[in-house]
Amino acid sequence: MQLILIQLNWDTVCLERDCYNIADINSVEGLCSSERAGHRLHLQRTEDMDHHLTSRWVIELTSEHPTAQLAAQELRRAIQRMGGPALNITGYADDRRLALRHGSDGDGFVRIADEHGLTLIGEGPRGLLYAVYHLLETLGWRWVGPGPADEYVPHPSTITFPTTTVAEQPAFARRGLVIGHDLFLTQGEAWIEWAARVRLNTIFIHTIADHGMPLGACRQRTWQSYRNRLWPLMHTRGLRLEIGGHHLTAAIPRRLFRQQPDLFRYDGRRRVANGNPCPTNSATQNLVYAWAKQWFRAEPAAAVYHLWPDDRLAGGWCACPQCAGLSPADQSLLLVNVMAKALAETNPHARLAYLAYHDTFAPPQQMTPAANVELLIAPRRRSYAVGIGDSKHPINGPLADAITALRTTFPAGAGVFEYYLDGILFKSTLPPLGEIIAADLRAYHKWRLDGVYVLLTGDRPWLAPGPNPYSFAALAWNPQHDPIVLRREYAAVRAPTTATLLDCAYAELTTAWQRTLNITPAEVQRQQLGLTRDPITQPPRDLLDGYDAPPPHCEQRLVALHDALDTLHAGETALAAARRSAHAEQAALAGDIAEWTASALVLRYFAARQEAAVVQARRAPPARQRQAIVTARATYAELLDWATRYVPHSARAGHRLLRAIFALHLDHLESRIAPPWRRLYLRWQRLGELVRLLAQLWWDWHTKP
Ligand SMILES: [Zn+2]
CATH class of the missing domain: 3.30.379.10 (Chitobiase/beta-hexosaminidase domain 2-like)
Incomplete structure (x- = not known):
C-alpha cells in the first residue's frame, strides 16, 4: 500500500x-x-x-x-x-x-x-x-x-x-471556564463535561482563602473536598487546571504586624495591616517566597497558578521610601517574580499569572516579568455595550490601548479574564451578550492574546444558562461565528417548538441591556467598594450603580433606561405566546422565562432608582421625590418576591445580601431628603438586616462542608 x-x-x-x-x-x-x-x-x-x-x-x-x-x-x-x-x-x-x-x-x-x-x-x-x-x-x-x-x-x-x-484549529490556544463560586463547584461535573464538549480546554478554579467571604470565588475548603471527584474528569478529557485568586495577602499574616510592621505597606502616614504588603522589603519577599512554595506543593496538578494581590480599586500598595518610585503594577510584578522563582524550583513546567486589573492595568515600567510569568488581563471596568476594541468609546478605547501595551510587556503569554457569566457584575442576571462576545474575541484575537477565560460566578444557581456560555465557547474556538445564529441555536435546543419566540425574547432583552450597559466615565467614577462605617451614606456601588452621576449623565441614563423598558414589551409578548403554545419543553422554557423576568425586573429597578435620583437632581417638590422612592422600593420588593419563588433556600442568604445593596442605594437617596428620625430608622433597619444575613452566611460557611 x-x-x-x-x-x-x-x-x-x-x-x-x-x-x-x-x-x-x-x-x-x-x-x-x-x-x-x-x-x-x-x-x-x-x-x-x-x-x-x-x-x-x-x-x-x-x-x-x-x-x-x-x-x-x-x-x-x-x-x-x-x-x-x-x-x-x-x-x-x-x-x-x-x-x-x-x-x-x-x-x-x-x-x-x-x-x-x-x-x-x-x-x-x-x-x-x-x-x-x-x-x-x-x-x-x-x-x-x-x-x-x-x-x-x-x-x-x-x-x-x-x-x-x-x-x-482554534483561534485561541487556551479557552477557559473559570468556576467562581461554591454553587457552581457543586455542579462541577456537569460544567466540566460540557466544557470539553464545546471544546474549551481549561478549567480555572477561582478560589478564596477559607477565612475570606466566598461571595465571588470558591472556598479553598470546598475545592479540596471536590478535587478528588473533579480532577479525574478534567484529566481524562485532557483539560488543563488553573487555580487561585486574590490570595497574596495571606502570605503575610496580620498577626505579624505588631512585631514586624515593616512587612506591611506604608499608606503615606504610617504602616497599616491592610491591602498588600511592602514588596521591596526583603523579609516580605522571603515570606512570600516560602508561602508561595507551599501553595504550589499543595496543588501540584495546576498548569497555571494565580496568587493575585488584594481585590481593590486602588490605594492598596506601599508608599514607603523604597516603594514610592514603583507603580502599583511594578510593585505587584516584583512580588510575582519572587513567587515565580519559587515556582520554577517546584514545578518548572507551570506558569504564574500576573494580574492586570484596576490599578495594575497600566503596564509595569521598571520590572520585567520572569520567564515563567504570563499575563492575565481582567478589564472589569469597561462598558459591555460595545466591544472592547471600540477605539472611540471613552471607557473601552483607553483600555484597548493599555491591553496592546501590556501584551508586548509579557512575551511568555497573555490571556483575558472576561465577565460574560458574572452574576455579581450583572446583578444576579446574565444579559445576553453574544454580539459583544463576538466583537471582543475578534479584538482579542487581533491583539494576539493566547487565552480567553470566562468567569462563572453569582449568588444563585441559574434556572437556565442563557445564550452566553454557548456563544462564548463557540466564539473562543472561532470568533468569526455569527452570534445571532448561536443565540438561535440556543433557543432551538431549549424550546424546539417555540424557538423563534424565545429567540425573539432574547433579542429584545439584548437590545434592552445594550442600552443599560452603555455607561459613561462619569458613572464609572461613582464606583466604590463601600467598606466604610456608614453603608447608608456610602453604599457599595459597582459599575452599573452610577445613578447619581452629575447632570446631564443622570438624565441621559434615565432616558436610556426608559428606552430599555420600551424594548422589553415586544419580548414579553413573545414569551407569553411561547408559554401558551409550548408543551414538551415547558420545564426548560419556564427556566428561560424566569431568568428573562429576573433580568427585566432588574432593569425596572434600575429605571425606578434612576428616576428617584433624577427628581432629586431636579429639585422636584418633596412629595414627588418621596413618591419616586416609594415606587423604586416597590420594584425592589418585586425582586425579592421573585427570589422567594426561584432562589433555593441554600443560596438565599447570599442572594439577599447582594440584593440588600439595592436597598442601600434607595436608603442613600432617601437619606438625603428624609427627616432625622427616618434616617435613624433606615440605618437601624438596614444594619439589622445586614448583620442577620452576614451571621447566617458565616454560619453556613463554617458549618457546611
Ligand atoms: Zn514599601
Whole structure:
C-alpha cells in the first residue's frame, strides 16, 4: 500500500494514498500553513461514498491514551443514543470504520472522508476528542449548557456520516471556564463535561482563602473536598487546571504586624495591616517566597497558578521610601517574580499569572516579568455595550490601548479574564451578550492574546444558562461565528417548538441591556467598594450603580433606561405566546422565562432608582421625590418576591445580601431628603438586616462542608 505524508503544520500524519484526491490534500496543506485560526475547509470527493451507518461499522482505535479511549466511548454512546447500533471498538479495521488517531499534543484536528468511512486525526488526544464532538455536532448534536435540557440529541431514521473533509484549529490556544463560586463547584461535573464538549480546554478554579467571604470565588475548603471527584474528569478529557485568586495577602499574616510592621505597606502616614504588603522589603519577599512554595506543593496538578494581590480599586500598595518610585503594577510584578522563582524550583513546567486589573492595568515600567510569568488581563471596568476594541468609546478605547501595551510587556503569554457569566457584575442576571462576545474575541484575537477565560460566578444557581456560555465557547474556538445564529441555536435546543419566540425574547432583552450597559466615565467614577462605617451614606456601588452621576449623565441614563423598558414589551409578548403554545419543553422554557423576568425586573429597578435620583437632581417638590422612592422600593420588593419563588433556600442568604445593596442605594437617596428620625430608622433597619444575613452566611460557611 502506498503511503503519503501530509504536513499539517501541527503534526505529520500518514494517510493511505488510495483514499484521497491529491489536489484536495494540497489544499489542506495550504490551509494549515497559512493563517489557521478559525478557518475550516470542506473537501468533497468526486465519487460517491456510502456513509450510511450499519452494524458492520466499527470504531478503529489503537491508542491506549485515556482521552483517546474516552473519545471512542463518547462516539459509541452518542451513536447509540441517536438510535444507532453499539459499534465495536477495535484495533484494526479494513472497511466501514470510524478511525480515531492522534499525535502528541494540541487541539486541532482533521476529519477525512473516504469510501471506507471517516478518519479523525487529532493533533493530540484532546484534539481527537474535539474531532469526535465536532463530528457529533455535524450530525446535529448540540450542548448549549451543562444540563440535560441544554442537550439536543438528533434521532434520524438512518445515520449518515458526512462525506466532507474538514480541518479545524482554534483561534485561541487556551479557552477557559473559570468556576467562581461554591454553587457552581457543586455542579462541577456537569460544567466540566460540557466544557470539553464545546471544546474549551481549561478549567480555572477561582478560589478564596477559607477565612475570606466566598461571595465571588470558591472556598479553598470546598475545592479540596471536590478535587478528588473533579480532577479525574478534567484529566481524562485532557483539560488543563488553573487555580487561585486574590490570595497574596495571606502570605503575610496580620498577626505579624505588631512585631514586624515593616512587612506591611506604608499608606503615606504610617504602616497599616491592610491591602498588600511592602514588596521591596526583603523579609516580605522571603515570606512570600516560602508561602508561595507551599501553595504550589499543595496543588501540584495546576498548569497555571494565580496568587493575585488584594481585590481593590486602588490605594492598596506601599508608599514607603523604597516603594514610592514603583507603580502599583511594578510593585505587584516584583512580588510575582519572587513567587515565580519559587515556582520554577517546584514545578518548572507551570506558569504564574500576573494580574492586570484596576490599578495594575497600566503596564509595569521598571520590572520585567520572569520567564515563567504570563499575563492575565481582567478589564472589569469597561462598558459591555460595545466591544472592547471600540477605539472611540471613552471607557473601552483607553483600555484597548493599555491591553496592546501590556501584551508586548509579557512575551511568555497573555490571556483575558472576561465577565460574560458574572452574576455579581450583572446583578444576579446574565444579559445576553453574544454580539459583544463576538466583537471582543475578534479584538482579542487581533491583539494576539493566547487565552480567553470566562468567569462563572453569582449568588444563585441559574434556572437556565442563557445564550452566553454557548456563544462564548463557540466564539473562543472561532470568533468569526455569527452570534445571532448561536443565540438561535440556543433557543432551538431549549424550546424546539417555540424557538423563534424565545429567540425573539432574547433579542429584545439584548437590545434592552445594550442600552443599560452603555455607561459613561462619569458613572464609572461613582464606583466604590463601600467598606466604610456608614453603608447608608456610602453604599457599595459597582459599575452599573452610577445613578447619581452629575447632570446631564443622570438624565441621559434615565432616558436610556426608559428606552430599555420600551424594548422589553415586544419580548414579553413573545414569551407569553411561547408559554401558551409550548408543551414538551415547558420545564426548560419556564427556566428561560424566569431568568428573562429576573433580568427585566432588574432593569425596572434600575429605571425606578434612576428616576428617584433624577427628581432629586431636579429639585422636584418633596412629595414627588418621596413618591419616586416609594415606587423604586416597590420594584425592589418585586425582586425579592421573585427570589422567594426561584432562589433555593441554600443560596438565599447570599442572594439577599447582594440584593440588600439595592436597598442601600434607595436608603442613600432617601437619606438625603428624609427627616432625622427616618434616617435613624433606615440605618437601624438596614444594619439589622445586614448583620442577620452576614451571621447566617458565616454560619453556613463554617458549618457546611
Ligand atoms: Zn514599601
